[in-house]
Amino acid sequence: MSKYRDMSSGQYMNDLGRIRWRSGVFSARSTGTDSAIHPLFPGYEGVLFNGRDGYINRIPTKKYNRLSIRMYSSRKTTAQFFWFYDQRWTKFGQIVFPVEKGWHTYIVNPRSSGRWRGKPMGLRFDPTTHSGVNIKINWLRLYRQTRRRVKLVWSEEAPRGSTRVYIDVDRDPTNRNMDLLKEKDSRSSNSFSWDPSGYGPGNYYFYIRPGGKRPGRYSRRITINRAPLTRIMNPDDKGGKDYAGSVSRDPWDMSQPSDVWKTDHLRDISFSNGIMSAFPTTGDGYLHLRVPVPIDTDKYHRLVFRFRYEGPFHYGDGTMSRVIWSPDHNNIDLFQTSNDIVAYPTWETYVIDLKTASKDGGNIGWNGQVNSFRFDPLEWKARRRFYLDYVLLRADDTANKRFVIKWRDAKKKRRPTRVSLYYDSNKSGFNGRRIASKLTQRKGLNRFKWNTERVPAGTYYIYAIANDGRNKTRTYSSGPVKIVH
Structure with missing residues (x-):
């Protein structure tokens, strides 16, 4: 939390x-x-x-x-x-x-x-x-209960009454931070099995409190290891080559007013430190991005933008964004309108595949060539100052002879971890073909150069199996890599 x-x-x-x-x-x-x-x-x-x-x-x-x-x-x-x-x-x-x-x-x-x-x-x-x-x-x-148990064994010289078994995250019985696990009759020899699968990674201690006024005792430390949290950074659903950055070498990064071709129903517009900011004057404020060359929709279909606004979230008032596009800016009958993209007040990165995105209007979809591309930051009554960091239209990650797979482990304290990489075509079952085995994972961003010369042309997902000696995790890339020869 x-x-x-x-x-x-x-x-x-x-x-x-x-x-x-x-x-x-x-x-x-x-x-x-x-x-x-x-x-x-x-x-x-x-x-x-x-x-x-x-x-x-x-x-x-x-x-x-x-x-x-x-x-x-x-x-x-x-x-x-x-x-x-x-x-x-x-x-x-x-x-x-x-x-x-x-x-x-x-x-x-x-x-x-x-x-x-x-x-x-x-x-x-x-x-x-x-x-x-x-x-x-x-x-x-939300977890899967396992059969693993931690066994606690202790003895009592003069057993009487009942004994309580607690679990604690420190060794201070006075701070009310313990959980009662079991109360059982005291015996000279005692044992208790604890299921740790419902508890998060960290250090824990058993605390035994006998009946009467006898003092309690702590056990040795028990450590629940945090499993590897591998995240594949490349390929991913954000894709690879960007339209604006490729065709004009000037991405829509809001570093200058010329990134935007036209605005309407917006006031107090500013561009500062790579951020565009403005205030809608109606429920239909918008901006057109600069499109110097028609957008090839078969290639560039992954919409990525980073956005926030001031004030509270209120879906009924229109705290959502949309994109609108057309092959002809002057023909309103050809305009295509996406469904709502629910937006939040804090900085968030939104990723949409326009090829599969549902529409609120239009029957062309993300097909053919697009000559007009419009971003509507907020709708209806949501008159709030907004901030736009960038808008990207990206192609799938693509490779011919080589592709650099990138990943990192998101957990803070890491055990020595080995990672094996695989690929398959359906992002299901973890039953693909091996790329590399038992790579030593390093702190920060990891890279592996995959030789794809003999990989058949097609679209593939990468998955990683990470093993730190105690836990094994498996994860797929969020997006594919397209092998083209």
Whole structure:
């Protein structure tokens, strides 16, 4: 919970106030009896899905079978998880669980509801059914329960009563940071098996508290390793060669007014430090990008732009962007209009494949040659100052004889890791052909030059298998590389 978009994209919250993120903790206060947040929002109907929209990031329930959440509540209450199979929230499952006062880790089994199946596109969490409750969330995990267990063994010289077993993230029993795992009858020889799969990476300690006034004891440190978080940077869905940067060697990077050919219904326009800023005067403010040479839509079809605006998100008021294009700027009947691209107040990079993007108007689509390309930053009542960093129209990553695969490990503390690279044509199953084996992963950006001379012409996805000796992870590239001979 360290980022604005870690919870509900910073939006889609109900009956919550005093919202903030600080030191990796989300906090809020319930203002009604139906408080809710969306760790995974399904996305609106009729929009171009992007980023973390649930419609394009569905949950495979056969793989993920448990939910865990580290949460604080200022009072005893009731919480619930919902998961949705449509964007109207009419098809859903639900599970309810009790919440105690203070900090606790809750393990929830959605399968016990009998409705955890298929691939839901949305996940909602209601932290309380009461108003005026202060809540904090440190982390939330949707995970696969494993058979791994950590066994704790201890002895007692004079057993009596019961003994409580806690898990703690430090060695201070007074700071109320422990979770009770088990209370059991005291014996001279004791053991307990702990399932760590619901807990995040980090250091933990068992704390044994015997009955009566006998002092408690901490165990040695237990470390849950963070698995490799490999991210393939090249190829990716942002593509390769850029239209404006290629045909005129002057990309639409907003470094100068000439990047924009024409504007309308915008005021207070400025270009500073590579950022264009303006204020819409109506609900139809727009700018035309400079198109010196017709755009080859078969080649340049990956739209990438970085954008933000001032003020709050409000979908009903029009906090969304659109692009409009045409083969003839003077013939309005030929204009093609994309569906809405839901936009957020903070800096975000939006990636859209215009070849497959749904449209709000027009029957040509992203085909033929385009001579006019327009960007509408905000719609309807959303009169807010906006900031545009760049607009790119990119081709697929392409190679003939050589292609440089790039990747990095996103986790902060890394164990020595070996990475093997593969390619396949369908981005499914991790059953492709090997490129390279057991490459030593280094800090920062890693590169491998792939010899593609003998690779048949076609479109391929790269995947990486990373192994740090304790965990193995697999990940596909977000976009393809096109081999052309």
